[in-house]
Amino acid sequence: MENDVAKEVEAMLEKAQPLFTTESCCIYKVPHPIRQSSEDAYTPVLVSIGPLHHGNSRLVTMEGHKQFYCQHFIQRSEASLSDLVSCVKQLEPQIRACYSEKIELTVDELVKVIFIDCCFVIDLFLRDYERTTEDDVIFSKDWVWNRVSDDLILLENQVPLFVVEKIYNLAFASHLHGGGFPSFMWIPFIYANSIEHFTDLLRYFNLPPSHTTTPLLREPKALVLGHSASELVEAGVKFQVTNKPSHRHQKNKSSHGHQKDESSHGCMLDLKFERGTLNIPHIEADDATEIFLRNIVALEQCHYPKEHYILDYVIFLGHLMKTNKDAGVLIKAGIIGCIFGGDYESKVANLFGGVGKNTVVSTTSACYLKFCNDLDDYCIHPWHSLMATLRRDYFTSPWKTAASFGGIVLLILTVIQTVCSLRQV
Structure with a gap:
């Protein structure tokens, strides 16, 4: 019996893995002691980005709009859908390692989530860069944009920026150097090589x-x-x-x-x-x-x-x-x-x-x-306390200043008069 238990423990330990490695992990679930003081400050309101809040029923409304953005991005991309998805799939192990939580999604499921969310983010910023936002449901309503922009900076609501950059560079490879298209670093991730995600970018700025x-x-x-x-x-x-x-x-x-x-x-x-x-x-x-x-x-x-x-x-x-x-x-x-x-x-x-x-x-x-x-x-x-008291009690207004100055002059004249009187005696 004891040998059976030992074998079960051994088998269990062989499957054990650290939750995350310090070298690669950069997207975290907010620790409970911090989160409990203000749950809403760490939870997306309109749009989920990445796997940690994917599937939340409160955020399902925006999924269709993210897919619309993704479709528009693919239409303007010079790379095929197959090439773009393959790019993300090659990066899947690195992507998974960026998250502190165990991601309960298959490889294909995670690739799909990351791909759609990255395309959504890129097209969102390109629309803003090109000022093609008049009829857009996000940009045309200030309250929607404010909520979306707040959701984009949440620590739990991130995708690694290196994935966004890879997709962007693949999609517009021939346009990036003098072709009328801004480089990914410019919209507005100027320091993307050393930045992990949007929350990190905001801290850097x-x-x-x-x-x-x-x-x-x-x-x-x-x-x-x-x-x-x-x-x-x-x-x-x-x-x-x-x-x-x-x-x-x-x-x-x-x-x-x-x-x-x-x-x-x-x-x-x-x-x-x-x-x-x-x-x-x-x-x-x-x-x-x-x-x-x-x-x-x-x-x-x-x-x-x-x-x-x-x-x-x-x-x-x-x-x-x-x-x-x-x-x-x-x-x-x-x-x-x-x-x-x-x-x-x-x-x-x-x-x-x-x-x-x-x-x-x-x-x-x-x-x-x-x-x-x-x-x-x-x-x-x-000395500082004394001067502060004098300023507060005697010099807070022009009238008080004049009265105080007059009092000081009167005091000086009284002292002079007293001294002169004593000398005459």
Whole structure:
């Protein structure tokens, strides 16, 4: 009996395989502790891309439209349908290895899903590039495009970009060099050689150039800021917006959100604290911002555990905005552009306070640690607090300034008169 059990265990272990390998895996199911705090932020609303949400009954309506896009792409392609499908089938083992979850699809089923979704994505961007979107069901209705564009950045809703690029290059091989067709890298995947998928691309676009070439110095410490935004103001710190507007996966309405702001590469993280002024780039706060931040933070947790720059930023802003009053400070300064209705200060504070919850932090960027140290040191300096009190109590308006100045002059004259009187005696 024991030998039978041993044989069964041996047979079972022979079939055992790791769920994914760290070298090839890049598309992840969001870890449950992170996902449970906001399920909707990680789940597609209109369109599934890739195998992880394929077959979801809520998304079946868009399947026919994806197939329509795919058909249009094949019609404009110079490669045959057979050649295009064969290209994907050759890549199937590499594609399967990109996903952290075991894909319960046969080879042919996975090839079909990946092929249709890649063709849909390519034709979607080509339509936008060519501005042939007037009668299109996605582009003609802003709410549909907004939902689709949000779905395209979800970590669980991705296909590997190397597959999209292979299909594109095969379909338009003779047109890519001087033939009037943009290269795949330009629409808008400028750095596709080093980018895994759309979520990764979006993260890249929001890192300063220095972060993408040389990893910044990090220390094995948690980020802790002892003073919130309203407390910093009371201590004399000024908040100033450095640009407006800047990022978001911010949609440029004239180009349906595909083109990046040329002047703002990585500006979201470009914070500075100099001479008592904390400079922070502008960021819009709405439901799409939460989706954008949550999915990039989830990617960093899974794929960049030692380089989570966006998470550092989110945690820092979360420390600044511990209360509604704190959020109001950043909104008033123009740093947060709030699109929420109702109790918007509370919603902003909850947004930045919630995105970083249940994340694991092993290191923190040294520059953010320095921000916290410098801000705390500034606050505890008695001179700064005194000057802030004087400004707040005596120089907040022209009338108060005039009255305070008059009082100071009167005090000086009184002192002079007293001294002169004493000298005469």
